[in-house]
Amino acid sequence: MPHVIVQNCCNDASCVPECPVDCIHPTPDEPDYATAEMLYIDPDVCIDCGACIDACPVSAITTDYELTTEMAPFESMNAEYYEAVGSAADRDHPFTDPRIGRKRPSSDAETLSVAVVGAGAAGHYVVSELQHRIDVRATIDVYERLPETGGLVRFGVAPDHADTKKVQEQFAKSRTQSGVTTHLGVRIGEDVTHEDLARSHHAVVYAVGSLHGRDLGLPGADLPGVTAAADFVAWYNGHPDFAGLSVALAHERVVVLGNGNVALDVARVLTADPETFAGTDMTEEALAALRDSQVREVVILARRGPEHAAFTAPELVGLARTVPVVVEPGDLEDAGDEPADAQARYYRAQKLSLLRALPAADSGPDGRRVVLRFGTAPTAITAADGALIVAVDDHGAPSELECGLVLPSIGLRGTSVPGVPYDEATGTIPNADGRVLGPDGAALAGVYVAGWCKRGPTGVIGTNRFDARGTVDALIADFHAGVLSAPEAR
Numbered sequence: 001m002p003h004v005i006v007q008n009c010c011n012d013a014s015c016v017p018e019c020p021v022d023c024i025h026p027t028p029d030e031p032d033y034a035t036a037e038m039l040y041i042d043p044d045v046c047i048d049c050g051a052c053i054d055a056c057p058v059s060a061i062t063t064d065y066e067l068t069t070e071m072a073p074f075e076s077m078n079a080e081y082y083e084a085v086g087s088a089a090d091r092d093h094p095f096t097d098p099r100i101g102r103k104r105p106s107s108d109a110e111t112l113s114v115a116v117v118g119a120g121a122a123g124h125y126v127v128s129e130l131q132h133r134i135d136v137r138a139t140i141d142v143y144e145r146l147p148e149t150g151g152l153v154r155f156g157v158a159p160d161h162a163d164t165k166k167v168q169e170q171f172a173k174s175r176t177q178s179g180v181t182t183h184l185g186v187r188i189g190e191d192v193t194h195e196d197l198a199r200s201h202h203a204v205v206y207a208v209g210s211l212h213g214r215d216l217g218l219p220g221a222d223l224p225g226v227t228a229a230a231d232f233v234a235w236y237n238g239h240p241d242f243a244g245l246s247v248a249l250a251h252e253r254v255v256v257l258g259n260g261n262v263a264l265d266v267a268r269v270l271t272a273d274p275e276t277f278a279g280t281d282m283t284e285e286a287l288a289a290l291r292d293s294q295v296r297e298v299v300i301l302a303r304r305g306p307e308h309a310a311f312t313a314p315e316l317v318g319l320a321r322t323v324p325v326v327v328e329p330g331d332l333e334d335a336g337d338e339p340a341d342a343q344a345r346y347y348r349a350q351k352l353s354l355l356r357a358l359p360a361a362d363s364g365p366d367g368r369r370v371v372l373r374f375g376t377a378p379t380a381i382t383a384a385d386g387a388l389i390v391a392v393d394d395h396g397a398p399s400e401l402e403c404g405l406v407l408p409s410i411g412l413r414g415t416s417v418p419g420v421p422y423d424e425a426t427g428t429i430p431n432a433d434g435r436v437l438g439p440d441g442a443a444l445a446g447v448y449v450a451g452w453c454k455r456g457p458t459g460v461i462g463t464n465r466f467d468a469r470g471t472v473d474a475l476i477a478d479f480h481a482g483v484l485s486a487p488e489a490r
């Protein structure tokens with residue numbers, strides 16, 4: 001009975017070094033890891049030892065005989081991955097976590113004082129990496145502007161995805177170890193300046209993430225009722241900055257622009273049974289609004305064809321088991337050129353196959369449904385008679401969609417911090433391998449960056465683990481090279 005990885009895999013690869021037969025891939029040192037939607041177990045190689053299960057922080061591994069009907073598609077997804085990209089046994093990149101077998105630093109190891117700004121996933125992985133280095137003993141101050149830790153794991157991940165949110169327990173464990181002090185409700189750049197922080201530590205690592213959506217850049221984008229999907233998510237998850245956001249759910253249709261995982265998440269929240277969210281992180285205000293909601297249809301628009309769909313297969317499976325998802329058969333006809341890369345080819349074929357298996361027309365018992373439209377670009381938004389009209393270019397022909405709410409979901413901008421360089425064009429903190437670059441393009445000594453504000457809003461929770469490792473490598477190399485100034489006494 002092979003083991004199977006299911007939907008909530010967050011790619012942190014904690015399971016990989018536990019596997020005695022190296023049958024979990026892609027590993028973080030394989031090129032496919034960077035674009036992997038999740039990790040997969042090769043059923044032909046797995047020996048069912050169960051070692052991976054305990055290592056997974058989000059309960060994403062199960063045995064095939066324990067798979068629920070809802071999770072059943074993941075059994076074939078794990079197996080088909082290896083059919084498409086080659087058997088685990090043939091891969092020549094067995095991965096050993098470099099932290100395994102390491103001892104705590106000896107008492108004469110040098111002490112490094114680090115400020116980590118942001119207590120989301122990336123901040124956590126920076127702390128965890130520093131704690132596992134043998135060549136330094138780190139004292140760490142974590143600064144978080146909110147009264148709660150977790151960042152987007154707390155305020156972004158869907159409230160009903162309790163298993164995924166469990167990763168916060170791992171975060172909390174690192175922060176309660178000796179040498180770590182967490183300062184909640186302190187906004188760096190306002191309550192404490194960057195200069196003060198830099199003076200009192202060897203190094204400052206910014207892991208401030210992303211919160212706000214990118215500008216839509218469309219006529220009508222400023223109309224009431226046009227709300228970034230990211231703001232809507234933060235509102236229903238109770239982010240204090242978004243309390244009281246006006247969200248119009250009185251019209252039967254909502255239009256979402258863009259088709260990444262956040263788009264599918266908001267479509268699922270808008271069409272699921274609201275009682276699914278009772279007792280979760282969702283606020284009472286949002287729960288009440290969903291209970292009163294008149295929304296029956298969410299239309300997700302994507303400019304490009306299904307072969308370029310930005311959502312991942314696990315997210316589509318999760319949506320389709322919550323609410324009927326329909327797609328125009330005509331949208332699936334022209335699938336474009338085959339990519340050369342085996343993993344990219346696999347994802348393309350997998351998505352097309354999942355989409356082709358969806359019904360052409362269907363709805364739930366009370367008419368709820370999600371419609372995926374491809375090759376359809378919004379051109380303008382106007383207001384008329386209390387509704388919004390989204391003008392679209394549908395495969396070259398103009399048409400219109402009436403709705404009550406438009407949720408652009410076209411990516412997030414990294415958060416900026418006063419006193420720290422910021423690239424407006426990319427929405428990130430400019431850096432080379434995690435070292436923050438000043439206006440002259442040279443690295444600023446002692447200033448680093450990790451997570452979404454470093455590389456943009458890509459990847460899942462565990463992707464930040466390996467991103468943080470790269471940043472900590474650079475920081476420790478600079479420390480040993482004598483580049484970092486000793487902190488002034490506080």
Ligand SMILES: Cc1cc2nc3c(=O)[nH]c(=O)nc-3n(C[C@H](O)[C@H](O)[C@H](O)COP(=O)(O)OP(=O)(O)OC[C@H]3O[C@@H](n4cnc5c(N)ncnc54)[C@H](O)[C@@H]3O)c2cc1C
Nearest residue numbers: 010118120121122145151152156188208209451452460461
């Ligand atoms: C809607 C949504 C759903 C998602 N769902 C999933 C999922 O189901 N599974 C999955 O694996 N991944 C999911 N992700 C991705 C995952 O959440 C991100 O990969 C991850 O949270 C990025 O981590 P980060 O630390 O870079 O940023 P963040 O999580 O945004 O953390 C940044 C932290 O910095 C703090 N901060 C900002 N400015 C300051 C300042 N000046 N001073 C002090 N603190 C500051 C913020 O308050 C925040 O706590 C989702 C993302 C979104 C947007």
Ligand code: SF4
Nearest residue numbers: 019046047049050052
């Ligand atoms: S059950 Fe054992 S052999 Fe199978 S994937 Fe998990 S660790 Fe590897």
Ligand code: SF4
Nearest residue numbers: 009010012013015056
């Ligand atoms: S979440 Fe991490 S430990 Fe769990 S299956 Fe995915 S990669 Fe493995």
